[in-house]
Amino acid sequence: MSDNNGPAATRTVRCANCGRTNRIPAAAQGSPKCGNCHQPLPWIADAGDRDFAEIAEQATLPVLVDLWASWCGPCRMVSPALEQVAREMAGRIKLVKVDVDKSPRLQQRFEVQAVPTLLILDRGTEIARQAGAAPPHVLRDWVEKTLASRAQPA
Template identity: 65%
Template sequence: MADPIVECPNCGRRNRVAAVAAGVPRCGNCHRPLPWIAEAGDDTFAGAVEQATIPVLVDFWATWCAPCRMVSPALEQLARERAGELKLVKIDCDAAPKLVERFSVQAVPTLLVMHHGQILGRQPGAVPLDALRRWVKETLDRSP
């Protein structure tokens, strides 16, 4: 899959953002941090999540799941708000059975906050944007 194109929220320039990179993606024009939203699967999870230099919000979802589709815009909004501080990685459960088993995903959506390969927090089910903001903030504030 080709790297997605992300529009800079600051200057509007379109930038290609790789799923795996050192540091955080920055706009080629204004150099501000860009929202980092990526997809990963069984074979790409380690690079996209475990090797990330910033905390990662992992979204286990499925194409057939209505609550997943409802929460997705809120997750993307959170990634935009926390550009440079948080990476959003989406995992399609139907295409990543090893990860579903590894993380004991029983329902979708299931959200994890991870940093350096460690799970800092887990949130099953779809929740509104304000609750997501609080959960991510509290989870990151508690982390070592």
């Protein structure tokens, strides 16, 4: 997790396929894969005002952004659902969590009026937005439909 004071930190993730523990950087090109079996790993990172561009906007995968607050009950309820979606869609999306109380510039930039607010970014451009909590299957359907509509030729 990033402390917003220095380079993005890493998270340790256990591969669902082989059980090996892997270190996943908050910012990198491509998408993380297990060092042992090479299966896609879920990519979950924290970002703030100082490192959001590096962690979220420069990502080559679509990014699901969770704008949340620690005092928000629905935010605490939706967090495990988002992490489940990130696990299920490993290799296809990156989940970036932003605490709006610690990141007022991002809250203002994205005009967050209520939390949780969820965004999908494609190479830094917002392509979808949803406010409020939802169960994992609803969130996954929203992400899948957004990505599918983005993949359609214009």
